[in-house]
Amino acid sequence: MAGQIKVMIDQIIENRSKGNALLVSTTQTKLILKGFDPAKYDASSPDDPAVIARLRQVAADLNVTL
Amino acid sequence: MGIKVAQVADGTVDVGAKLAAQLGDPAVVVYFASPKHDPESLAAEIARFFPAAATFGCTTAGELVSGAMTKGAIVAMGFDKDVVSRAVVSIVDGIRNSTDGIDRTFSEWARRLGQPMLELDPERWVGLVLVDGLSGAEERVMERIGDLTNVVFIGGSAGDDVAFKQTFVAAGSRAASNAAVLALLECPNGFDVLKTQSFHATRQFLVPSKVDKAAREIIEFNGKPAAIAYSEALGVKPDELADQFMAHPLGLMVGGEPFVRSPQQIVGQSVRFYCGVDEGMKLAVLDSTDIVEDTTAALKKALDRNPGTKGLLSFNCILRTLELEAKGQTDAYGKVFASVPTAGFSTYGEEYIGHINQTATMLLFR
Numbered sequence A: 001m002a003g004q005i006k007v008m009i010d011q012i013i014e015n016r017s018k019g020n021a022l023l024v025s026t027t028q029t030k031l032i033l034k035g036f037d038p039a040k041y042d043a044s045s046p047d048d049p050a051v052i053a054r055l056r057q058v059a060a061d062l063n064v065t066l
Numbered sequence B: 001m002g003i004k005v006a007q008v009a010d011g012t013v014d015v016g017a018k019l020a021a022q023l024g025d026p027a028v029v030v031y032f033a034s035p036k037h038d039p040e041s042l043a044a045e046i047a048r049f050f051p052a053a054a055t056f057g058c059t060t061a062g063e064l065v066s067g068a069m070t071k072g073a074i075v076a077m078g079f080d081k082d083v084v085s086r087a088v089v090s091i092v093d094g095i096r097n098s099t100d101g102i103d104r105t106f107s108e109w110a111r112r113l114g115q116p117m118l119e120l121d122p123e124r125w126v127g128l129v130l131v132d133g134l135s136g137a138e139e140r141v142m143e144r145i146g147d148l149t150n151v152v153f154i155g156g157s158a159g160d161d162v163a164f165k166q167t168f169v170a171a172g173s174r175a176a177s178n179a180a181v182l183a184l185l186e187c188p189n190g191f192d193v194l195k196t197q198s199f200h201a202t203r204q205f206l207v208p209s210k211v212d213k214a215a216r217e218i219i220e221f222n223g224k225p226a227a228i229a230y231s232e233a234l235g236v237k238p239d240e241l242a243d244q245f246m247a248h249p250l251g252l253m254v255g256g257e258p259f260v261r262s263p264q265q266i267v268g269q270s271v272r273f274y275c276g277v278d279e280g281m282k283l284a285v286l287d288s289t290d291i292v293e294d295t296t297a298a299l300k301k302a303l304d305r306n307p308g309t310k311g312l313l314s315f316n317c318i319l320r321t322l323e324l325e326a327k328g329q330t331d332a333y334g335k336v337f338a339s340v341p342t343a344g345f346s347t348y349g350e351e352y353i354g355h356i357n358q359t360a361t362m363l364l365f366r
Helices: A004-017 A021-033 A048-063 B015-023 B039-049 B100-113 B138-148 B226-234 B238-244 B291-305 B318-326 B330-336
Strands: B004-010 B028-034 B053-059 B063-065 B068-070 B075-080 B086-093 B125-131 B152-156 B169-171 B174-178 B179-188 B191-196 B199-206 B210-214 B218-223 B250-254 B257-261 B263-265 B269-273 B283-290 B311-317 B340-347 B348-354 B354-357 B360-365
Touching: A004 A021, A004 A048, A004 B257, A021 B138, A021 B250, A021 B354, A048 B191, B004 B015, B004 B063, B015 B028, B015 B075, B028 B039, B028 B179, B028 B340, B028 B348, B039 B053, B039 B169, B039 B174, B039 B263, B053 B086, B053 B179, B063 B075, B075 B340, B086 B100, B086 B174, B100 B138, B100 B179, B100 B291, B125 B138, B125 B318, B138 B311, B138 B348, B138 B354, B152 B311, B152 B340, B152 B360, B169 B179, B174 B283, B191 B291, B191 B348, B199 B226, B199 B250, B199 B257, B218 B226, B226 B238, B226 B250, B226 B269, B238 B263, B257 B283, B257 B354, B291 B330, B291 B360, B311 B318, B318 B330, B348 B360
Parallel strands: B028 B053, B125 B152, B311 B340
Antiparallel strands: B004 B075, B028 B075, B053 B169, B063 B068, B063 B340, B086 B179, B125 B179, B152 B348, B169 B174, B191 B360, B199 B283, B210 B218, B218 B269, B250 B257, B250 B283, B263 B269, B311 B360, B348 B354
């Protein structure tokens, strides 16, 4: 399977920014500083279970329900 | 009305009275003080002279005031209510061991403001953060703040004139180490943030493959001992690497701009940094450019974008200050800020969304 990481990242950005361009940018920066560069993942990125588990924790820390 | 800047020189007595004479009766006072002034008695004195204001600040490794860099001084900025209409300020203690105090502080603020921190308008509210510069906790502090709010927090790590023994942050009549001061300001006219660093990214990248995050050490880059890989990337011998640190730090690239990670020292074959890095984080090797020239251009652009800026707070990395001193450019750097009311200090690290090095972060008030 592939693409789940991008979906999760997009959900986090959408949930935190609500479409506000400033918040899209700052949320992307926060994710990069946490080790998840949104540009590195696309629909063909493999569903690495370790990355997905870490991303779930990041979402929880950001108060985002996936 | 607006913003006023005050300065008292080394050796001044009656500091509180002299600051009050220059600042008047502001709603908020932010100050940056050389550690030559006892932090605890200074906090109490400033709180006493500004009983109606929210007062907070920290110790420095040098100060910056409109038109000049100083040593041994106290610089302060006073904000009237037309610029900062509401402010909440708290000290968060025990940051070396836990960031739970940030959660508690934000819960308390939400109660006082009647609005959850996640719902504050990020274009009306801005945060200031001053952190014990020897706590090693800045990454965790900034990460937790960013988790809990969309408001941007900007600031710096307190200094102690390059003694590296103890730094203080202060709010109200209290000063503390192992602590951070968080301040939330409502700016009805808006604000802008400027982050500038004098580097450009080369095409060389290093990827940490083994790190000791708590020690801020990179053990391996690209599967090789870190000091070896770093020196190879710069084309120098390993014993020449440390001499290259100031001019060639590493940068986490975000939107084409580096979030600078500055190496501090070689430890065995590892490299210790002034801020934390994660495994797998692709870091660009950076080349230095001219600080005065770059800052002049960046500030002009920011002031053009924000006509009528009433004042700015500046958090300038001590490594930039040391470079300016080595090149005899401190007067020139101070003059960059001659046209706008400015207060700032030389920091042990800069904060903007995360923790960064060799950068100047600035907050411009409209």
